[in-house]
Amino acid sequence: MNYFVVNRGDEESCKLVKEFHLLAAAHGMTESRCEPNFVVSIGGDGTMLQAFHQFRGNLATASFVGIHTGHLGFFADWMPGEISQLITLMNAPPQASKLRLVTYPLVEVEVVKAAGEAHSFMALNEFTIKGIDSTLVAQLNINDEPFETFRGDGICISTPCGSTAYNKSLGGAILHPSLEALQIAEISSINNRVYRTLGSSMILPKHHHCDIYPKSEGRFLITLDHLSFQENQVTSIRCQVSKETIRFARFRPFPFWSRVREAFIGHDFN
Structure with a gap:
């Protein structure tokens, strides 16, 4: 399983990149800029945009995954404390990981x-x-x-x-x-x-x-x-x-309208 990480460059994101590399190596994953199966974005939505343009030529073979350390994460499904869980699912058989590829x-x-x-x-x-x-x-x-x-x-x-x-x-x-x-x-x-x-x-x-x-x-x-x-x-x-199209790898439900509500409305309905 090949992967490549694009990060925002701030202290928290760089720390998470090191953690991701260590856990990925423990699972036998290989870092590859040329032929990644997964392009992992660590940062905000702007980081995902950078990842998209950086891997514009890999859309047919690569799937994108976002880890959220930014202010607004419409493209990110995962939080910093969930990296271990994410990597486990990335390496599990499709049925066990519940992997779903969505195209936008x-x-x-x-x-x-x-x-x-x-x-x-x-x-x-x-x-x-x-x-x-x-x-x-x-x-x-x-x-x-x-x-x-x-x-x-x-x-x-x-x-x-x-x-x-x-x-x-x-x-x-x-x-x-x-x-x-x-x-x-x-x-x-x-x-x-x-x-x-x-x-x-x-x-x-x-x-x-x-x-x-x-x-x-x-x-x-x-x-x-x-x-x-x-x-x-x-x-x-x-x-x-x-x-x-662009493909995003989804390992769990994260409804779009829930993201919209959280981003612009919040949880308080009173």
Whole structure:
């Protein structure tokens, strides 16, 4: 059984990494960056995003597991004191471990530039585009049909996993991560007689796509989860649900809506 650990780098997480390595070695597990069966994230949701992008090429063979030492853990099923139990289950036969692999959708983004070059990216949580030198002005098409002309700070395209992140702060809906869909949310849109937008988030199912055609000149800030970079001379951006998925290894039930309640509401119903 091969594994690799990605950690947040703080003192607690580094201590847990050492503990994980010792227990894993005692169970005959092998650390492998090239071909891990399990990618273990020790930290918060940001650490899991790093793990996803680091092992982007291993999605077909690797399963992800999260150990929570951060502030908000939608991707983490395990607490620091449960490492021994986790490793025992990782090495047990499937029936004894009750291993269940769940797959969640990703968003695929293709950025085309004026010279004709195209670059494809993937995001676990969200993709955003914002204007740097001025507001973003862009035509938004849905399934190759013009839908609206947007003007504002930017546009956020999120996966169901990312619906609880930046999308939620923009007033978007929270989607169960098993749904194969993407969500389009406006970032501070400007509505007047010239520019009219829907004013609410939109949810597109799998096999649908949206295209963003920037009309404003200048530089754009593009983000993919925790990664960001500048681009100019962008002619179009296509977003759709990817054919690839991410797999999470679940060894016990951890209902999504329970996570949402704990994160945003709490336990007090009085």
